[in-house]
Amino acid sequence: MPLVTSTPREQGSGVPFLLVMLSVLALLVSLLGLTRTVTVANDRLADLQLAWQAVQNDTVEGSELVATNRQMERMQTPLPALQKAAYWSLGLVILSIVLCAWLLISMRRTKQSQSQVDDERHKAEQSDLMKLTDEIAPLANGDLRVRATVTDSTAGSVANVFNYAVSELHWLVGTMGHVAAKISQAVDRSRHSADSIAVACTEQSSEIHRSSNDLLTMSGKMAELSADAADASVAAQAAADQAERGADALSAGLNRLFTIRDEADETTRLMHRLVENVSAIDERVTTIQKVARRTDLLALNTTIRASAGSRAASVTDAAADLGHLSDEVAQLAEVLGQATRDIGTLTSTISQDASDTVQSMEHTNAELAAGVAQTRQASQALELIRMDTQALRERVFAMADKTVQQTGILRQLSESMDLINSITRKTGEGVSANAASLDELLDLASELQRGLADFQLPDKPDAEVTADDAPKTVKTSLARRAADRAVIHE
Amino acid sequence: MGTRHLLFGAGGLSLAVPAELVKTIHEQLTVQAVAGTRDWFRGLGVAHGKLLPVTDMGAFFGRRSSTGHTLEIAASVGMSGLQVDTVYGLSNMPISEIPLNRQNTASHRGENPALSSRAIVQDERVHRLLDVAALLQSPAFLNIAENSH
Numbered sequence: 001m002p003l004v005t006s007t008p009r010e011q012g013s014g015v016p017f018l019l020v021m022l023s024v025l026a027l028l029v030s031l032l033g034l035t036r037t038v039t040v041a042n043d044r045l046a047d048l049q050l051a052w053q054a055v056q057n058d059t060v061e062g063s064e065l066v067a068t069n070r071q072m073e074r075m076q077t078p079l080p081a082l083q084k085a086a087y088w089s090l091g092l093v094i095l096s097i098v099l100c101a102w103l104l105i106s107m108r109r110t111k112q113s114q115s116q117v118d119d120e121r122h123k124a125e126q127s128d129l130m131k132l133t134d135e136i137a138p139l140a141n142g143d144l145r146v147r148a149t150v151t152d153s154t155a156g157s158v159a160n161v162f163n164y165a166v167s168e169l170h171w172l173v174g175t176m177g178h179v180a181a182k183i184s185q186a187v188d189r190s191r192h193s194a195d196s197i198a199v200a201c202t203e204q205s206s207e208i209h210r211s212s213n214d215l216l217t218m219s220g221k222m223a224e225l226s227a228d229a230a231d232a233s234v235a236a237q238a239a240a241d242q243a244e245r246g247a248d249a250l251s252a253g254l255n256r257l258f259t260i261r262d263e264a265d266e267t268t269r270l271m272h273r274l275v276e277n278v279s280a281i282d283e284r285v286t287t288i289q290k291v292a293r294r295t296d297l298l299a300l301n302t303t304i305r306a307s308a309g310s311r312a313a314s315v316t317d318a319a320a321d322l323g324h325l326s327d328e329v330a331q332l333a334e335v336l337g338q339a340t341r342d343i344g345t346l347t348s349t350i351s352q353d354a355s356d357t358v359q360s361m362e363h364t365n366a367e368l369a370a371g372v373a374q375t376r377q378a379s380q381a382l383e384l385i386r387m388d389t390q391a392l393r394e395r396v397f398a399m400a401d402k403t404v405q406q407t408g409i410l411r412q413l414s415e416s417m418d419l420i421n422s423i424t425r426k427t428g429e430g431v432s433a434n435a436a437s438l439d440e441l442l443d444l445a446s447e448l449q450r451g452l453a454d455f456q457l458p459d460k461p462d463a464e465v466t467a468d469d470a471p472k473t474v475k476t477s478l479a480r481r482a483a484d485r486a487v488i489h490e
Numbered sequence: 491m492g493t494r495h496l497l498f499g500a501g502g503l504s505l506a507v508p509a510e511l512v513k514t515i516h517e518q519l520t521v522q523a524v525a526g527t528r529d530w531f532r533g534l535g536v537a538h539g540k541l542l543p544v545t546d547m548g549a550f551f552g553r554r555s556s557t558g559h560t561l562e563i564a565a566s567v568g569m570s571g572l573q574v575d576t577v578y579g580l581s582n583m584p585i586s587e588i589p590l591n592r593q594n595t596a597s598h599r600g601e602n603p604a605l606s607s608r609a610i611v612q613d614e615r616v617h618r619l620l621d622v623a624a625l626l627q628s629p630a631f632l633n634i635a636e637n638s639h
Binding site for chain 1: 494510512513517559579
């Protein structure tokens with residue numbers, strides 16, 4: 001640390017400065033006194049002008065004239081303060097002049113003595129510097145055992161600073177060695193972490209390779225599954241086409257069945273009419289049977305009466321029997337004629353209805369044949385649909401089996417991915433440890449930089465140090481530190 | 491030419507009467523029931539302006555009631571109407587003696603004298619010849635009062 005000392009020149013320059021300050025102060029005081037004197041004089045002159053103007057205007061009376069006269073007399077008397085200030089000002093001006101003169105003389109004499117002192121001091125400093133140069137000359141060869149002799153001169157201050165710098169250099173070398181050791185340890189840990197990461201990465205690569213193979217297998221299976229799905233889609237499309245054709249055939253068959261139903265309704269209506277006509281015919285037949293029975297009975301009675309004719313009581317009775325018999329025969333003939341006409345009409349109607357029924361039945365049969373053909377076609381389409389559905393079911397079963405296989409592969413793949421995840425986590429932990437080590441290394445480097453930044457080292461040797469020379473430099477530093485320790489212990 | 495017979499059925503019995511005794515076969519004869527008479531006595535009808543007592547032959551012979559034609563019988567001993575089920579017609583087949591089951595010939599009061607042992611076989615049916623005179627004169631036929639024995 002440099003020492004601050006006052007020189008004789010600096011000690012001699014304080015008195016003139018004080019004298020100059022005193023002279024300036026005296027001048028200021030005198031100027032203030034003159035200023036005040038001039039101000040008071042101006043006030044007195046203004047009052048006098050006012051009084052003189054009042055007298056000229058005749059605006060004052062007797063008593064006021066007396067007062068004004070007194071005031072003018074008072075103004076004619078000099079002020080003691082002003083006189084005292086004028087005296088002080090004059091004295092101070094004289095004092096200032098004297099001081100200035102003495103100051104000039106004193107400065108001239110001081111300058112002459114200072115020149116002599118400087119010459120002597122310059123010679124002594126040159127001598128000290130030569131000695132200091134001789135003492136610190138071994139430092140150029142890296143010898144940190146050098147020590148400079150500390151004196152009271154400027155060279156002594158430089159020697160003191162030099163010694164301090166050498167001691168700081170010792171500390172710096174020691175710190176650098178310690179930091180280098182820590183860096184070596186940190187680098188070892190980083191290398192160990194890197195090895196662990198490399199092993200983990202190898203395992204991860206193996207697992208990923210196996211997972212990739214599984215994925216390829218799964219991809220192949222999925223491709224087969226896709227092909228099966230495409231086949232199933234084709235089969236489903238075929239089934240849908242067959243179903244559409246079957247639906248068309250069924251629709252056509254249904255329309256034909258509707259037509260057949262209408263014709264069957266017409267046939268049923270005709271059959272009802274036929275049944276009604278048959279019932280009417282039955283009634284007529286019943287009537288004819290009754291007539292037949294009555295005819296038989298009449299014939300029987302006629303026979304009986306004919307056989308008993310010989311036993312008739314009289315001709316009148318026989319005539320009455322014959323008349324009665326004739327009436328009954330005529331009545332029977334009328335009934336039979338009416339029944340015959342009705343039966344004829346009914347027969348004609350039945351014939352027409354039967355013809356219509358036959359035509360309707362023929363048309364119904366034709367429609368039924370077409371409906372049967374349509375139904376057979378629909379049945380064939382449904383059979384094809386059934387076969388396509390069976391094929392589709394088999395395809396779906398195959399897809400289900402492959403899906404089960406894919407599920408197993410996916411489960412294995414999931415386990416592999418879990419293992420990869422675990423390995424990756426370990427890798428991450430290793431990388432984190434490596435990052436922490438690197439951070440520590442960075443902190444150490446920063447600490448080393450801060451330690452070096454406090455010193456003004458020569459630029460040329462540092463600039464020549466390269467990465468290849470770094471170990472050599474470290475070894476040299478270690479050797480110097482050992483030598484320094486030896487010197488210190490001495 | 492032999493005697494002709496009228497063949498008929500009543501209450502399940504196949505019977506025959508001489509055709510000369512049958513005056514008329516009535517298909518539907520209106521009969522007025524008479525109170526206090528037996529159940530086989532149908533009542534009184536009018537035939538040819540004369541009263542005609544009508545008897546249910548099936549019920550009279552202890553069989554089911556007859557619901558068919560009415561034979562107007564005119565014999566020398568009197569007239570009567572016999573209601574039968576079916577009239578088969580006239581037959582010229584000869585009368586033959588055929589041993590008959592007595593149960594078929596028994597009336598509700600035992601053996602009926604109107605049913606003879608002679609019969610006419612027609613269309614594999616055996617028509618027993620009904621003795622009209624014995625029937626019309628028999629006390630069982632004539633006693634139509636109810637609860638009388």
